[in-house]
Amino acid sequence: MSIARFWRETPRRYNLGGSRCTTCGTVYFPPRLVCPTCTHHRQSIGKMVPFQLSGDGEVFSFTIVHDPAEGFEMQVPYVVALVRTVEGPILTGQVVDIGPEEARIGLKVRATFRKLREEGKAGVIHYGYKFAPVDELPERPPAGRLAEAPAETARGEDRAPA
C-alpha cells in the first residue's frame, strides 16, 4: 500500500474520527458524506459533521484467525472482532491483550493505539486501533443525546490515542 493511501486515513485510524448526521443524529464510522439513514439522502449533503468515537464498546462477534491477512503473519493466531461501540457504529478490529480462547461475545473492550502491520523490513509501518478488554465501561449519556455531543475538534484534543 502506498504511503499516501495509509497516511490520508490517519485521522480515522489513529483518532477514531467518524461523522454524525445533524439531521437524524446517527453516528458513522468511517465518516460518510451522505447519510444512509435519512429518507431523503440529499438532505444530509453538507450536514454531516465530524464526530469522534470514544473507543468503548462490546464484542458483537469474533473469530480466531489462523490463516492471516497480508502483513499479519507474525501475529497468528489472532482475534478479529466486530466491536459495537457505545455510540452505535460497529468496527472491525483485533482484540489484543488476551489469549484467543478468552474472546467471547459481550466482552467489554476499549480502543487502543497499536501497530497494525509492517510492509516488510524497510517498508511503512501501519498504526491504528485495536481493542483491549476493560473491566468496566464508564456511564454514558443515552444514545438520543449524542446529537448534542461536541464535534471532533474539542474531543480530539482531550482524547489523544492511548
Add this chain to the structure above:
Amino acid sequence: MREVAVLGVGMTKFGELWDRSFREIGIEAGLQALVDAKLSSADLGALYLGNMASGSLIDQEHIAPLILDYAGLGSRHLPGVRVEAGGASGALAFHQGYQAVASGLVDFVAVGGAEKLTDVPDVTGNQITSAAADHEWEVVFGATLPALWALIAQRHMHQYGTTREQLARVPVQAHAMGSKNPNAHYRNRITLDQVLAAGPVAEPLGVFDCAPLSDGAAAVVLGPLEVARKYTDRPVRVAACQVACDTMAVQHRKDVTVLDSTVVAARRAFEQARRAPRDIDVAEIHDAYSISALVSLEDLGFSEKGHGGPDFAAGRFAPDGELPVNMSGGLKAQGRPFGAVGVAQIVEIVRQLRGESNERQVKDAHRGLAQDVGGTGATSVVTILEEAS
C-alpha cells in the same frame, strides 16, 4: 420486454489447470456453448465476460477483446464487455447479457466467466480473494474474507444456536456430489469427522469449510425465446434474473446474520417469475463457506431464518431431499474460479432442467434457481430458470 432463453451451455473442468492458459479455458467454454446452441459465431451480437481479478492474477486486464480475438472473432469487431462484482462477477455478466437480449437491442449474446487462480501462489490467491471485502476498513485490520464469514458464523451460532456440526454437513454433501461430477475440482468424498478435525482457517471455520482456489471457465449462449426452438430442442427460459447490492462491509449490516442483498434479489426474482420458493425443484447456491450456504438458504426463503443449520442436517437439501441444492458439488467441490462460478451455476441448472446430469440428475426438475454472492454479500444475483413449455 422480450423473453430470453438459454440456447447453449459449456464449461471446462475446474481445478488446478496448470497446463492451460486463461485464454485457452475461456475459449474452450465459449466454443462448447456455441456448438451446444448450434449457433454460428457470425450470429453473435456481443460478449459479456465475468472476471474478478485478472489484473492481479495474471497481469492482464482488457480481457473481453482478448477472448473475442482468440475465439477467432477479432475481425468481426463485436462489443466485448468485462463485468466485475467480486465472486458474483459471472452471475452479473449473465444478468447483463440477459438485459441486452431482453431489451431487444441484441439478439444473441455469449456470456462467459473465466478465472485463472493457480498462476499465483496460494498466499497471493488468498489476498486477492479478500479484495472482494472492504480493504480500508476490514482487511487492513487483519480480517480476511473467510474471517469475515466467520464473524457472520459466530453471530449466527450465538443468535440461533447453529452448531459446528451443522456447518460441517455442508462440505460433506458438496464433496459427495463432487465425486459424481467429472468437471469438479474435488472428486473425493470426505467425512464429518474429517471436516471437524481439519486445521482452522478462521474459527469456527476450518479448511473444509472454505472453497478452494480453482481455475476454470464456463459459458452460455442467450437468445430470444421466440426463435429458441430453431437452435435447440430443450430451450430453457430465463424466468427472472435480479441483482441487489448491500453495504460493502459486514460491520455496516443491519443484521450481520442476514444477506439483505440476497433477500432483496430473491424477492424481486420470485416476483418477476410469479413464483415462490416452494416452486423451485433444484438450486445452486453460494457455498464458498459453509456458513454462506446456510444463510443463503435462509435468505432465499428455503429455510426459516435461523433454521438453515438444522434443516441442512436433516437432509432437506440433500439429493433425495425436498430441494436438492448444489448437485454440481457447489463452490466447495466443483470449485471456485471466481468469475466462472455464477455462469457454471447456470450451466448446472440448465443441464438439470434438460435431464442431462447423469448420476447427479434430480427427478422432475422443471424449475431451478441460481444464487451467486460477491464478497460477504455486497452483491447478490438470483436467477430463476424454467423448462420452456
